[in-house]
Amino acid sequence: MKVYIIDNYDSFTYNLYQFIGEVLTAEKNQGNIDNFDVVVKRNDKITLEDIRQYDPDRIIISPGPGSPNDEDYFGISAQVIQTFGPNTPLLGVCLGMQGIVHGFGGKVIKAKLPMHGKVSPITHNEQGLFRDIPDQLEVMRYHSLIGETESFPECLLLTAAVGELTVDQFTDIEHIRQNNNFEIMAVQHKEYPIYGIQFHPESFATEGGKDLIRNFLFCQTH
Numbered sequence: 001m002k003v004y005i006i007d008n009y010d011s012f013t014y015n016l017y018q019f020i021g022e023v024l025t026a027e028k029n030q031g032n033i034d035n036f037d038v039v040v041k042r043n044d045k046i047t048l049e050d051i052r053q054y055d056p057d058r059i060i061i062s063p064g065p066g067s068p069n070d071e072d073y074f075g076i077s078a079q080v081i082q083t084f085g086p087n088t089p090l091l092g093v094c095l096g097m098q099g100i101v102h103g104f105g106g107k108v109i110k111a112k113l114p115m116h117g118k119v120s121p122i123t124h125n126e127q128g129l130f131r132d133i134p135d136q137l138e139v140m141r142y143h144s145l146i147g148e149t150e151s152f153p154e155c156l157l158l159t160a161a162v163g164e165l166t167v168d169q170f171t172d173i174e175h176i177r178q179n180n181n182f183e184i185m186a187v188q189h190k191e192y193p194i195y196g197i198q199f200h201p202e203s204f205a206t207e208g209g210k211d212l213i214r215n216f217l218f219c220q221t222h
Helices: 013-030 048-054 071-084 094-103 173-179 210-216
Strands: 002-007 037-042 059-061 090-091 107-123 138-147 154-163 182-189 194-197
Touching: 002 013, 002 071, 002 138, 013 037, 013 173, 013 210, 037 107, 048 094, 059 071, 059 107, 071 090, 071 094, 090 094, 094 107, 094 138, 094 194
Parallel strands: 002 037, 002 059, 059 090, 090 194
Antiparallel strands: 107 138, 154 182, 182 194
C-alpha cells in the first residue's frame, strides 16, 4: 500500500505520518498487507505529475495554518482533491476537510469559537470512516475555521457533527442549511471516495483514531 500525504506546512503532519505508519505496521504484522510506503511532500514542492508518477493507493490532505480560500497557499491541495479524488480514496484532515467543502461549492468561515486543543463529543452515522466506532466519541480539535452549514454542498454527505443535530437529520440537506446550532465534523462525497474530518485522529485525546484511519486505509469503495 502506498500512501501520499500532502503537507500544508502544519506541525501535526509528521504526527499523522507516524500514526499512519503504526496502523500499517500492525496490519503488516498481522499479514493483512505485504508491504507499505508512506511519503510526505510539501504542498509547494510537488506537481500533479509527481503524484501520478508515485501512483498512490491513498491520498491524505494534511491540516495547516492557512485557509482553503487562499489559492496561493492551498492551490495544489485543491487540485489534488478534484483530480485524484474521484478515483483514489482521499482523506482531508482539518484544513483538508475544509478544502473538500470549499472545493465542492461550500463556504469556509470563522467558527463561532476557536477550538485549539479542545475536546468535543461528536455524533456520527456509524458508516464509512465511522464503521464499528462508538457514537459520542471524544475528538481533539485545532481550528478557527469551519465549513458553513448554510452552504453545505449537495454532493456531500454529512457523517459527523457536534451540537444540536441528530443522525436522522444528517441526510436532510434543507435542515442542515437552516440549522446554525451544530458544526460540521466529517463529510463524505456521495459518489467519490473522498472523506473529510475536521478533528485530529492522530491526537492522544481522540478516541478511536486508529480505527478511523484503518477504516479509511482499507475502505473498499464507499
